[in-house]
Amino acid sequence: MNDDKLLEIKDLTVSIKQEKEMMPVVNGIDITIPDHSIIGLVGESGCGKSMTAKSINHILPSFAKITSGSMLWHEPSGQVCDLVTLKEKDIRKRCGTDVAMIFQEPMTSLNPLMCIGDQIKEVLMIHKLEKSQDRAKARVIEMLDAVEIPDPAVRYRAYPHELSGGMRQRAMIAMAMIANPKLLIADEPTTALDVTTQAQILDLIKKMCETHSMSALIITHNMGIVSTLCDYVYVMYLGTIMEEALTDELFRNPMHPYTRGLLSSIPRMGDNPEFLETLPGNIPVNKEKFRGCRFCLRCSDDIKKCFFEEAPLHKVSDDHYVRCHVAAGKED
Amino acid sequence: MEKEIILSASHLKKSFRTGKKGLHIGKKGSHTGDNNLVHAVDDVSLEVIKGETLALVGESGCGKSTLARLLMRMINSDEGSIYFEGKEISHLSERKMRPYRKKMQMVFQDPASSLDPRMKIRDIIAEPLIAWNVYDSKAKRDDRILELLNLVDLREDCLDRYPHQFSGGQRQRIGIARAIALNPDLLICDESVSALDVCVQAQILNLLKSLKQQMGLTCLFISHDLAVVSFIADRVVVMKNGRICEMAPASQIYSNPGHEYTKYLLSSVPRIKEYD
Ligand SMILES: Nc1ncnc2c1ncn2[C@@H]1O[C@H](COP(=O)(O)OP(=O)(O)O)[C@@H](O)[C@H]1O
Ligand SMILES: Nc1ncnc2c1ncn2[C@@H]1O[C@H](COP(=O)(O)OP(=O)(O)O)[C@@H](O)[C@H]1O
Ligand SMILES: [Mg+2]
Ligand SMILES: [Mg+2]
Secondary structure (H helix, E strand, O other): OOOOEEEEEEEEEEEEEEOOEEEEEEEEEEEEEEOOOEEEEEOOOOOOHHHHHHHHOOOOOOOEEEEEEEEEEEOOOOOEEEHHHOOHHHHHHHEOOOEEEEOOOHHHOOOOOOOHHHHHHHHHHHOOOOOOHHHHHHHHHHHHHHOOOOOHHHHOOOOHHHEOHHHHHHHHHHHHHOOOOOEEEEEOOOOOOOHHHHHHHHHHHHHHHHHOOOEEEEEEOOHHHHHHHOOEEEEEEOOEEEEEEEHHHHHHOOOOHHHHHHHHHOOEOOEOOOOOOOOOOOOOOOOOOOOOOOOHHHOOOOOOHHHHOOOOOEEEEOOEEEOOHHHHHHHO | OOOOEEEEEEEEEEEEEOOOOOOOEOOOOOEOOOOOEEEEEEEEEEEEEOOOEEEEEOOOOOOHHHHHHHHOOOOOOOEEEEEEOOEEOOOOOHHHHHHHHHHEEEEOOOHHHHOOOOOOHHHHHHHHHHHOOOOOOHHHHHHHHHHHHHHOOOOHHHOOOOHHHOOHHHHHHHHHHHHHOOOOOEEEEEOOOOOOOHHHHHHHHHHHHHHHHHHOOEEEEEEOOHHHHHHHOOEEEEEEOOEEEEEEEHHHHHHOOOOHHHHHHHHHOOOOOOOO
């Protein structure tokens, strides 16, 4: 992986209003996204993946707020700027040109009343990346072609509802890519798609990262996607990073009991155990404040300490960290 | 041993008028000459063997749910016949169909929408037992309800709560308890684990497998997820555009697929690399 940093998320906490209290749903997480790399953020639904993603572009819902932390953006010039403290208008300027985002449901970012070509062209015009309407249109058609939409000149005029789910996702990727962002945040980009379309879209994202020397933060609950796409992975549970490692290292040597439980719960083609080894219970719903390890209630490795003291992130190697008293103890 | 066929279908067809016009770029569905006619199920014949788990796989819109609804006589076919334990049921009146309804039960994808939000869990599970008048006393019925709860690993204190007070996985357990209440011969699961997170999905898959062993259930398991199917199925039917393109034992589908489309589907699944 690359050592040059693009975005450093440090101690990010996102809280939501609950009655009168602010309740953290993302708890002081650190994520580093280097240049030219694909980073995965995995975890089960509700663990805080989307809140993390949305805080980068300041598109959190009104009931949620960043309550601490910084997000340091490293310019090629060497300048560093904190996205958390940026003014609204400066963030809008950066959206698209520095950081672009795609979602599970393309309709959340596509306008149903406008043909897709004009919508994508608008991004170029708003950011003043192109003065001539004709040249802008030509660039859009080129981009539609790059995301492998057939007959791009004709499809330019198509409205979102006239496209299949996969084609809509391609249109959204074209819109995200048109201003040449340095970072693509993809929040469950293929969850709603069929498996064959998913494979094509994942290929496309990978190709776009390579050809545009872009980094990506891939948010998913699918370990297969992580394995095929990502260089480095963060595993999240109830708003906290429990383990992080180079992808191969994480799959070869998962150390957190949660990561191990996740991995053994996944049915795999061609390997048929009588029963799947899974984690007992459910993700706790009523989020009382945790004093100790938030995975403790479902853990079979737990020791006394786990109940009252949250484990620090223990360094296993330069490319592997785990937040677990027991795993850290075994190491020493 | 002679294989006993519990349910079979021969040359089933069902099409729908969609009324949608215009260009639908890249959209699936087996449209033919008539633009508004979708052949959702197009000449399907299959047999479900007693005691097996038969999986129906294919991409969305290929006709899996329509086929399931045809087999259960929730909708009527345009052509073809359906046999339950050798007796044709395709044209039975609702009254004559009634005894068969008891033998075929369904578990849906979204337990939230298939459970009445105003009913307590106790009443949800009791409903089929009351409708079929299975027990002559309330005490016997209550015993059965407890037994069912136990089978799906729910605690007794669930009984007086409402569906919204449960997580997705627990609601799916409730849906399963209701579906097996009448000791059905055939359980149809339509994307029953598709909306669940991996850990809970694994719990429900384990539950279905152990129920099948305990009760000798036959299961028609519908899913778009090939990895899930590989865990649970004995035989697999691969569908595309309303037709069956391959039907084979699961081990064969995964190790030696015969049809190009099956190969394409399998190659599309993002896999976790193998490490030793
Ligand atoms: N619309 C909402 N209303 C109230 N709480 C919400 C809402 N959306 C998210 N949350 C809270 O934020 C947590 C994290 O949500 P999210 O980041 O969307 O999870 P993920 O993307 O990992 O599924 C949830 O567990 C929930 O408690
Ligand atoms: N009630 C209906 N009216 C019109 N079209 C329908 C109806 N039910 C299903 N279809 C169409 O039939 C095809 C098969 O649908 P379905 O059986 O739901 O597929 P699957 O369950 O495999 O996703 C699709 O093209 C769908 O749009
Ligand atoms: Mg999300
Ligand atoms: Mg369906």
